[in-house]
Amino acid sequence: MTDPNATLIKMEGVKKVFYTDEVETHALSEIHLEIKKGQYISIAGPSGCGKSTLLSILGLLDSPTGGEYTLNGSPVANLSISERTRIRNREIGFIFQAFNLIGDLTVYENVELPLTYRGTSGAERKQKVQHALERVGMAHRLRHYPSQLSGGQQQRVAVARALVGDPLILMADEPTGNLDSKNGEAVMELLRDLHRNGATVCMVTHDQRYANFAERTIHLFDGRIVEETQEAQVGA
Secondary structure, eight states: OOOTTOEEEEEEEEEEEEEETTEEEEEEEEEEEEEETTOEEEEEOSTTSSHHHHHHHHTTSSOOSEEEEEETTEEGGGOOHHHHHHHHHHHEEEEETTOOOOTTSOHHHHHHHHHHHHTOOHHHHHHHHHHHHHHTTOGGGTTOOGGGSOHHHHHHHHHHHHHTTOOSEEEEESTTTTSOHHHHHHHHHHHHHHHHTTOOEEEEESOHHHHTTSSEEEEEETTEEEEEEEOSSTTO
């Protein structure tokens, strides 16, 4: 039986260096991080501190320059490109600041896309898409196009797309960055509800108000973890 409190992510001494024109930019240095299944983690800090770089490595979109990263028991350094792609497509759900919806596809088709890439059967796709849209309160808009939706509605659709494949973890990169405060609060409430129902969430934000929705906040500065805080009550 799977331990519901098992460690999902473990980083030990992870660093990331970018090399350009003989200049070394140390984006991340000595990152030590552990995330258990079912936790809600926010990564906070000022612009340029390494938040998005860390999330890209966590989500297998990039590789560390050094250190060890273990995802769900598998050392990431030992994974082939195809294995990394499979894990990224099946076990990680991404939510981006810019929504990244395809304009000429309907809401239903946008949410269905990850399942289509997997080769999921038509009947199962329909069931999963409907369920995901119901979870984010957008089932009534499934035939609409992104241009017919508000920013807050588009982000809800993006969350549904991230959820549809039942990922192990949701990775959210500044999910409220393009939203006004009202829609931003609504999306944060949605992520909190998903966490309460068992989802593991890892979110990057520069806004301390939203960082406080998480049960743990990792504070980055100049590529290093300088502090970790825990909320006594999520969203308190």
